Amino acid sequence: MSGYQEVLTDPSYTGQLVTMTYPLIGNYGVNAEDRESPVPQVAGFIVREASRVHSSWRSEEGLDEYLGRHGIPGISDLDTRALTRHLRSEGAMRGAIAPADMPAEEVLGRVQNHPHMEGLDLASGVSTVEPYEVAAVGDERFHVLAYDFGVKAHSPKLLSERGCRVTVIPASTPVEEILSDPPDGLFVSNGPGDPAAVERAEAAILGLAEADVPVFGICLGHQLICRAFGARTFKLPFGHHGGNHPVKFLERQTVEITSQNHGFAVRSGVGDKIPGAPGLRLTHVNLYDGTV
Structure with a gap:
């Protein structure tokens, strides 16, 4: 089964425990090329069975080593499909991965004191601090601004492969700065948290749209665009x-x-x-x- 590294490093999963339904995870290890961000973003990782052996010519380290190096707790030997059925019936909920000797009352107290996802602006914590560019592959056809609320590495890469020079800008970029030099397009990225808590994007989205600049987005970005035009999330x-x-x-x-x-x-x-x-x-x- 492939794709677990992309899940681990996707900023959209920031602050969340992620469970995988496929029974064996970690068979091909971890490498730098497949990551969506420099470090894992999940709060914890839950699998049925963690592969004790990883084998791939691209592998640089094992999954257990990788999570341990970044201080991400993981747990195995759980019936993850039963857990998924429970979440499907009862909805996503707060949880914890705790040491076996921690009193259950203490674990429950920590879980209950943890904030709900509604109202949380998690995007600010995963956005780039400084702008950076991804050059177009081949002839440059367009200049696209990527509004980073937790952008996955492959998004600018895919745009660049289609002839776009991509400038990735922080979520904190002032609206006036964005509107002062309109690009050929604005890409509003994916990201974690509640879109209702990220109001600062709406003015830039509306301003560029009114200037006939194409605006498009995925995940959180799609939700922010819809909110800018009056929809509810x-x-x-x-x-x-x-x-x-x-x-x-x-x-x-x-x-x-x-x-x-x-x-x-x-x-x-x-x-x-x-x-x-x-x-x-x-x-x-x-x-x-x-x-x-």
Whole structure:
């Protein structure tokens, strides 16, 4: 099973315990090339069985060694599929990975004192501190600003492979600075936490959109764009996570399969115009729950 390193280093998982349903994790180790950020972002890692042997010509260290080096707690020998069924029924919840000798009352107290995800601005803690550029591969066709709320490394890379010079800017970048030199496009990145707690992005999104600059985003970025135009967001019971989520393309009345990874979603009135933007209309809705 592949992809666990991308999950571990995805800033969208900041502050969260992540459980994997595939029974054996760690078989090919860890390498620098596949990471989405320089360090693991999860608060803890839960697996059914951690592979005791890792084998790949690209491997640089084992999963256990990697997590230990970064101080990330992990636990194995749990029925992760039963845990997933429980979360599916009861919703995502606060939890802890604790030493076996810690009193249960102390563990429970710490869990209950931990803040809920609603209202948390986690994006500020994972955004880049300084701007940086990713050069276009081949001829430069466009200059794209990437608004970093926890951007995955592969997003600027994929844009650069399509002829875009990408300037990644901190989430704290003043709106005036962004609007003073409009790019060819604004990419609003993924990230962790509640989109309702990240209000500073809305002015830049609206300002560039009014200047006819294309604005696009994924995950948290998609939610921030929708909020800027008057839509509402809410916390999902257990999130959308996986590569097989069906969505309906409303114009063509067709179904498309998408990859999704978010714990919050945008409320939908199917086919309705977006409140703050008469020229915009919903195009796709999730067939599981009707969200945008």
